[in-house]
Amino acid sequence: MTPISAVDSAPEYAYARRVEADVWVDDSLAAYLSDGEALVGTVIARAIIERPQASHFLPDADKIIEVMAEEAQGSDYSEFADDFPTVSDEAQKELEALLEPLKAWADRHCSVSFFSVTQPEPYTVTATDIAAAEQYRRDEVQRAEAACH
Structure with missing residues (x-):
């Protein structure tokens, strides 16, 4: 069998509310924070995604x-x-x-949408992260409005 391996050299991250989480989200950090619940200084969790290649199966x-x-x-x-x-x-x-x-x-x-995570660690949300999340939210509203017209 083909080993499970990272395809990209730059890590892809998943996010969760805490390091011990059972469920991780592979959205971008901006998308993950776009619900507006996290403030600057909030500690969330970040982990490296390990996504298998389709050929593994x-x-x-x-x-x-x-x-x-x-x-x-x-x-x-x-x-x-x-x-x-x-x-x-x-x-x-x-x-x-x-x-x-x-x-x-x-x-x-064959796109692989599932993954596991490694190296979970605390991540402190920065002002830059919140600004990116707000921009993401504005862009999503514009996309939704454009789709309605």
């Missing part, structure tokens, strides 16, 4: 061969399929190479 060559065996065992041919499939090391390596374009396809076209 594709079967590897071993799993594909295992599924082929299971399908054969569940088919009308099951009594003759005891050693199916018998795959050489060379053939398994070929299958692994054939999976690379499929992994690339999955990473390009």
Whole structure:
């Protein structure tokens, strides 16, 4: 399987009300603060997002061969399929190479919206953060008004 890894070099952050939170939001800080509940000096939590690549969820060559065996065992041919499939090391390596374009396809076209967080830490809201949140709120109102017209 493809390891879970960060795609970007700059960390992507999630926010929560406290470090021990079970639910984290991957909105921008401005969007997160735009509800107006936090003031300058409020301590919230920030953590680094670890978002898996879509290819992490594709079967590897071993799993594909295992599924082929299971399908054969569940088919009308099951009594003759005891050693199916018998795959050489060379053939398994070929299958692994054939999976690379499929992994690339999955990473390009299958958006991963879920994530876990690491390194949760307290974060103190600054005046700049509040100003950005207010600007975000104004921009959202303008977008909503424009959508209505």
